[in-house]
Amino acid sequence: QKEVEQNSGPLSVPEGAIASLNCTYSDRVSQSFFWYRQYSGKSPELIMSIYSNGDKEDGRFTAQLNKASQYVSLLIRDSQPSDSATYLCAVISSGSARQLTFGSGTQLTVLP
Amino acid sequence: GAVVSQHPSRVICKSGTSVKIECRSLDFQATTMFWYRQFPKQSLMLMATSNEGSKATYEQGVEKDKFLINHASLTLSTLTVTSAHPEDSSFYICSAILPRSSYNEQFFGPGTRLTVL
Numbered sequence: 601q602k603e604v605e606q607n608s609g610p611l612s613v614p615e616g617a618i619a620s621l622n623c624t625y626s627d628r629v630s631q632s633f634f635w636y637r638q639y640s641g642k643s644p645e646l647i648m649s650i651y652s653n654g655d656k657e658d659g660r661f662t663a664q665l666n667k668a669s670q671y672v673s674l675l676i677r678d679s680q681p682s683d684s685a686t687y688l689c690a691v692i693s694s695g696s697a698r699q700l701t702f703g704s705g706t707q708l709t710v711l712p
Numbered sequence: 713g714a715v716v717s718q719h720p721s722r723v724i725c726k727s728g729t730s731v732k733i734e735c736r737s738l739d740f741q742a743t744t745m746f747w748y749r750q751f752p753k754q755s756l757m758l759m760a761t762s763n764e765g766s767k768a769t770y771e772q773g774v775e776k777d778k779f780l781i782n783h784a785s786l787t788l789s790t791l792t793v794t795s796a797h798p799e800d801s802s803f804y805i806c807s808a809i810l811p812r813s814s815y816n817e818q819f820f821g822p823g824t825r826l827t828v829l
Contacts, residue, residue, distance in 0.1 A: 632815045643805045643823040644756070651815055688755060690818075698744065698809060698816040702755045 604691050606703035614711050619676040621706050623689030626670070632692040633665055633672045638705070639685045648674060679710040715740065716808050718821035725796055726829055733791045733824045735806030741786035742808035746818065747779075750803040762789040762806075796828045 603626045613619045621635075632651055636644035650656045650663040650672065662675040672691075676683055689703040719734045735745055743764045748756040760781050761769040768781035780792040793800055803825050807818040 632817075634817065636820075641825075643803075643820040646817060646819060649815060649817055692816055698818075699746070699758060699761065700818055704755045 604689055604701050604703040606687075606689050606706050608704055608706060610707040610709055612709045612711055613679050615679060615681060617679050617710075619679045619683065619708055619710070621674040621676075621687050621689075621708065623672045623674075623703055624670055625672070625689075625691045625693075625701075627691070627693040628667075628670060629694040630670075630691045631694070633663070634690040634692075634700070635661075635663060635672075635674045636688040636690060637685045638688055644688055676708075679708075681710045681712050684709045715810065715819045716806065716821040718806055718824050720824060721822060722825045722827075724827045724829065727797050728795055731793045731796055731826060733793075733804055733806075733826075735789045735791070735808075735821055737787045737808045740808075740811055742789075742811075743786060744809060745783060745789040746807045747781060747789070747791050748805045748807065748820075750805060750823075756805065759791075764789075793826065796826070798828045801826055801828045 606623050635648040637647050638644045648661050648663040650665045653667050656663045660677045664673045686705040686707045688705045690700040715738050717736045725731050745762040747759045749759050750756050758771050759774045762781050762783040764783045764786050770776045783789040803823050805820050805823040807820045809816050
């Protein structure tokens with residue numbers, strides 16, 4: 601069974617710090633990787649997508665992908681209280697007809 | 713702005729009734745949409761893949777006769793929960809892939825919170 605694993609947390613960081621969220625996946629030939637942010641009671645919002653090894657930066661967010669280690673991470677710089685949410689890692693695995701497999705999510709709290 | 717809409721956002725119904733949830737792609741055609749269910753404190757669970765003009769593909773353990781999916785047009789998919797019971801109370805979310813997306817990025821609707829009394 602193809603799996604995506606995340607530390608469930610909760611993860612707490614002080615305002616202004618860097619929050620580091622981690623995700624591992626089991627399907628070695630997975631091609632597309634995504635990070636979604638989900639506020640309580642709301643639906644997921646796509647914040648980052650990454651497909652190649654290395655780093656991808658978008659504003660305060662940096663996604664890092666290491667296919668050899670089957671590892672994808674999300675760094676949030678200068679964390680703000682408004683970043684407090686659950687972050688979901690998602691992967692499109694091989695032969696999945698474009699379906700996403702989600703991790704269980706990491707709950708992040710940024711303390712003012 | 714939002715690219716996928718859902719209606720209604722919240723519904724409360726009595727046990728035994730049927731509830732229809734609409735998912736619309738805004739300003740683009742979606743040949744494939746996905747339906748998810750999320751229980752409190754849990755991650756999203758894919759229920760089915762909705763394909764325009766053909767039958768939906770259901771995930772293992774999802775009753776296709778209970779969760780009826782119709783994708784009659786390129787901008788609309790509907791999920792009907794038939795004979796709803798309290799255990800069907802959940803957050804139902806649809807998603808669609810933008811046609812211009814090279815990497816199959818899925819965008820989610822705002823979700824429908826169903827409460828069955």
